[in-house]
Amino acid sequence: xxxxxxxxxxxxxxxxxxxxxxxxxxxxxxxxxxxxxxxxxxxxxxxxxxxxxxxxxxxxxxxxxxxxxxxxxxxxxxxxxxxxxxxxxxxxxxxxxxxxxxxxxxxxxxxxxxxxxxxxxxxxxxxxxxxxxxxxxxxxxxxxxxxxxxxxxxxxxxxxxxxxxxxxxxxxxxxxxxxxxxxxxxxxxxxxxxxxxxxxxxxxxxxxxxxxxxxxxxxxxxxxxxxxxxxxxxxxxxxxxxxxxxxxxxxxxxxxxxxxxxxxxxxxxxxxxxxxxxxxxxxxxxxxxxxxxxxxxxxxxxxxxxxxxxxxxxxxxxxxxxxxxxxxxxxxxxxxxxxxxxxxxxxxxxxxxxxxxxxxxxxxxxxxxxxxxxxxxxxxxxxxxxxxxxxxxxxxxxxxxxxxxxxxxxxxxxxxx
Amino acid sequence: xxxxxxxxxxxxxxxxxxxxxxxxxxxxxxxxxxxxxxxxxxxxxxxxxxxxxxxxxxxxxxxxxxxxxxxxxxxxxxxxxxxxxxxxxxxxxxxxxxxxxxxxxxxxxxxxxxxxxxxxxxxxxxxxxxxxxxxxxxxxxxxxxxxxxxxxxxxxxxxxxxxxxxxxxxxxxxxxxxxxxxxxxxxxxxxxxxxxxxxxxxxxxxxxxxxxxxxxxxxxxxxxxxxxxxxxxxxxxxxxxxxxxxxxxxxxxxxxxxxxxxxxxxxxxxxxxxxxxxxxxxxxxxxxxxxxxxxxxxxxxxxxxxxxxxxxxxxxxxxxxxxxxxxxxxxxxxxxxxxxxxxxxxxxxxxxxxxxxxxxxxxxxxxxxxxxxxxxxxxxxxxxxxxxxxxxxxxxxxxxxxxxxxxxxxxxxxxxx
Numbered sequence: 098x099x100x101x102x103x104x105x106x107x108x109x110x111x112x113x114x115x116x117x118x119x120x121x122x123x124x125x126x127x128x129x130x131x132x133x134x135x136x137x138x139x140x141x142x143x144x145x146x147x148x149x150x151x152x153x154x155x156x157x158x159x160x161x162x163x164x165x166x167x168x169x170x171x172x173x174x175x176x177x178x179x180x181x182x183x184x185x186x187x188x189x190x191x192x193x194x195x196x197x198x199x200x201x202x203x204x205x206x207x208x209x210x211x212x213x214x215x216x217x218x219x220x221x222x223x224x225x226x227x228x229x230x231x232x233x234x235x236x237x238x239x240x241x242x243x244x245x246x247x248x249x250x251x252x253x254x255x256x257x258x259x260x261x262x263x264x265x266x267x268x269x270x271x272x273x274x275x276x277x278x279x280x281x282x283x284x285x286x287x288x289x290x291x292x293x294x295x296x297x298x299x300x301x302x303x304x305x306x307x308x309x310x311x312x313x314x315x316x317x318x319x320x321x322x323x324x325x326x327x328x329x330x331x332x333x334x335x336x337x338x339x340x341x342x343x344x345x346x347x348x349x350x351x352x353x354x355x356x357x358x359x360x361x362x363x364x365x366x367x368x369x370x371x372x373x374x375x376x377x378x379x380x381x382x383x384x385x386x387x388x389x390x391x392x393x394x395x396x397x398x399x400x401x402x403x404x405x406x407x408x409x410x411x412x413x414x415x416x417x418x419x420x421x422x423x424x425x426x427x428x429x430x431x432x433x434x435x436x437x438x439x440x441x442x443x444x445x446x447x448x449x450x451x452x453x454x455x456x457x458x459x460x461x462x463x464x465x466x467x468x469x470x471x472x473x474x475x476x477x478x479x480x481x482x483x484x485x486x487x488x489x490x491x492x493x494x495x496x497x498x499x500x501x502x503x504x505x506x507x508x509x510x511x512x513x514x
Numbered sequence: 515x516x517x518x519x520x521x522x523x524x525x526x527x528x529x530x531x532x533x534x535x536x537x538x539x540x541x542x543x544x545x546x547x548x549x550x551x552x553x554x555x556x557x558x559x560x561x562x563x564x565x566x567x568x569x570x571x572x573x574x575x576x577x578x579x580x581x582x583x584x585x586x587x588x589x590x591x592x593x594x595x596x597x598x599x600x601x602x603x604x605x606x607x608x609x610x611x612x613x614x615x616x617x618x619x620x621x622x623x624x625x626x627x628x629x630x631x632x633x634x635x636x637x638x639x640x641x642x643x644x645x646x647x648x649x650x651x652x653x654x655x656x657x658x659x660x661x662x663x664x665x666x667x668x669x670x671x672x673x674x675x676x677x678x679x680x681x682x683x684x685x686x687x688x689x690x691x692x693x694x695x696x697x698x699x700x701x702x703x704x705x706x707x708x709x710x711x712x713x714x715x716x717x718x719x720x721x722x723x724x725x726x727x728x729x730x731x732x733x734x735x736x737x738x739x740x741x742x743x744x745x746x747x748x749x750x751x752x753x754x755x756x757x758x759x760x761x762x763x764x765x766x767x768x769x770x771x772x773x774x775x776x777x778x779x780x781x782x783x784x785x786x787x788x789x790x791x792x793x794x795x796x797x798x799x800x801x802x803x804x805x806x807x808x809x810x811x812x813x814x815x816x817x818x819x820x821x822x823x824x825x826x827x828x829x830x831x832x833x834x835x836x837x838x839x840x841x842x843x844x845x846x847x848x849x850x851x852x853x854x855x856x857x858x859x860x861x862x863x864x865x866x867x868x869x870x871x872x873x874x875x876x877x878x879x880x881x882x883x884x885x886x887x888x889x890x891x892x893x894x895x896x897x898x899x900x901x902x903x904x905x906x907x908x909x910x911x912x913x914x915x916x917x918x919x920x921x922x923x924x925x926x927x928x929x930x931x
Binding site for chain 2: 238510
């Protein structure tokens with residue numbers, strides 16, 4: 098590639114929250130940045146479940162990386178998949194091109210983990226990308242369509258049963274949203290089936306949902322879901338996912354729509370550089386988020402874990418990835434200017450947030466705990482605030498207002514491809 | 515299927531403009547209606563090109579058929595593909611189900627015609643459905659992405675060349691919109707290529723573009739396009755479409771992005787019932803839009819052509835399909851009530867409309883001809899007015915306003931599936 102090689106060359110792999118913050122933190126540094134992503138868009142992952150449940154369109158929460166960075170002249174965007182890294186030559190290979198680096202930031206995020214059962218992926222897709230969300234939307238909407246024309250009662254019941262595996266925030270949000278679709282959005286739309294009779298089951302292997310929240314909030318979320326008609330099954334380890342249902346340690350559920358929200362594992366970034374990882378595949382990084390033995394390589398977000406076993410754990414959420422990305426961007430800017438960054442990275446935890454459904458969410462900030470309507474407003478305002486761009490904030494707010502008033506969902510399009 | 519069979523059973527195949535109007539015209543009739551469509555959504559086809567060019571999201575112009583009809587209790591919606599019709603037994607087969615009819619309305623529309631060269635479809639997709647639009651959007655945006663990382667100058671030039679085949683309204687609109695993307699939307703987004711240097715060629719086999727419009731408006735549209743940097747090639751018959759370009763009678767163009775807007779042929783409805791057709795595959799219908807010999811079967815919209823060679827030709831546009839659908843719905847309602855519908859169908863032509871780009875459109879209404887800014891306002895208001903639903907009107911208007919002010923496009927997401 099044609100580059101002026103006399104300025105430090107920075108390569109950022111991945112345009113999620115961590116990667117984008119790293120690039121922005123370098124906006125005024127005398128460096129050349131190449132950010133590489135397999136997609137053309139940055140995705141606001143916290144609202145992906147709303148695309149999956151037809152409340153928002155994908156362009157409402159996904160923006161072209163180029164467009165975000167168009168005025169940052171030291172950054173160029175390459176849409177390609179990283180295929181390998183030569184750490185001796187300091188070269189990243191991505192599709193047809195090779196990019197040399199002086200500093201490398203690995204921010205390629207995480208993907209679903211099926212705990213060694215990758216064959217479950219076909220039956221139980223997870224929710225990490227816009228494509229995942231559109232696939233899940235397609236499956237949910239098609240299940241109702243197919244139930245309407247199914248003559249076999251067992252098949253109809255299977256089509257009207259939705260199983261969400263994993264009781265973390267994503268699982269709770271998905272279960273609540275599907276319950277709303279069934280009971281409100283589709284209420285008058287079918288003639289043979291009653292969408293309100295759909296069975297929605299949230300399955301969690303541990304003793305309670307939202308395990309990272311205080312017990313009181315877990316209990317509140319479970320009660321809210323149950324009031325919405327969701328069955329919550331805790332202590333229920335999944336032992337098989339098939340096209341026609343899930344098998345649990347303690348029973349089984351016939352269902353043609355299974356959604357996986359149970360586990361994540363890091364992207365293969367560690368393999369590219371032969372780094373040490375934890376069991377989830379995250380690269381073990383030093384106190385400055387650097388890869389041990391490679392002070393020129395950093396890992397952030399879901400790709401990284403602090404190597405120090407005594408360091409407080411950093412959760413796999415957007416604000417954590419952003420803090421890590423920003424820290425690394427500043428560190429590289431300092432180094433490029435000949436200064437060292439003395440202080441190790443410290444994570445500041447602001448909030449735990451999960452929404453359960455219409456008018457209900459749980460929020461924890463330090464000792465403050467919010468539930469119900471107040472929590473829901475807090476959740477909504479926080480998410481609108483962090484959306485990129487005036488237009489998207491406005492469109493998302495408008496869609497939410499419209500859905501709230503009418504119980505309708507604006508994006509009920511099944512696309513085939 | 516479980517139905518009370520003592521009311522006349524109406525089956526409508528296809529939920530485009532014609533089919534939907536037929537169903538709505540039967541809203542108060544004592545009949546049972548089944549509307550069958552392979553998609554879950556009705557598509558506002560006149561704005562499909564804006565989805566293809568990333569100005570709108572697909573849910574902005576596509577609405578669930580069920581949602582539109584949810585308060586019409588005599589109508590039920592079946593999402594399935596029609597596979598055959600037994601005209602002796604009066605049964606429509608669609609996917610796993612069979613539906614008996616007393617009256618049948620064929621409104622399955624048209625698809626692209628490659629004039630006997632279906633092998634061109636892969637290289638030159640057409641624009642008839644939401645899926646088509648998303649595929650064309652993907653190709654246009656990916657062409658710029660791939661050009662940015664292409665090292666071979668010939669390949670880069672091929673990637674930056676866009677050929678639109680067919681100079682009707684769709685071809686003109688696509689060419690204008692791609693020119694805007696290249697020159698405005700992407701202006702600051704790339705570092706190696708200059709999107710403004712993209713070559714956009716509109717190819718038309720006949721002597722002028724917009725051949726159904728007065729010559730003055732054709733000439734105006736061509737000048738507008740040329741001012742926007744589009745090359746207009748008239749008298750240029752395409753003789754081959756390949757992955758790397760098109761071959762014309764009078765030359766060739768290297769291009770990796772070819773869009774087919776040249777011809778349509780009717781859906782296979784005629785084959786299902788063994789009816790006589792014209793060369794475009796449209797069913798020849800009598801003066802009441804009935805299939806000759808089958809007073810219980812009607813065809814409307816792009817599926818039908820008047821058998822009488824002296825009857826004025828009905829254009830393949832949305833208002834014509836709507837008028838035909840409404841007429842047939844009323845006729846069936848009259849017959850179900852024991853009355854005959856005396857007057858044959860007559861088509862009323864209101865408008866010819868085509869937009870060229872930002873601030874430019876051509877409109878003809880009788881002797882009135884509008885061009886430029888005024889035509890563009892007229893075009894915009896007419897389209898907003900005919901969109902279904904308050905929410906969609908507002909969202910589309912908002913998107914247009916935002917795009918107009920910022921030159922940006924809100925739906926630049928490349929989805930993979």
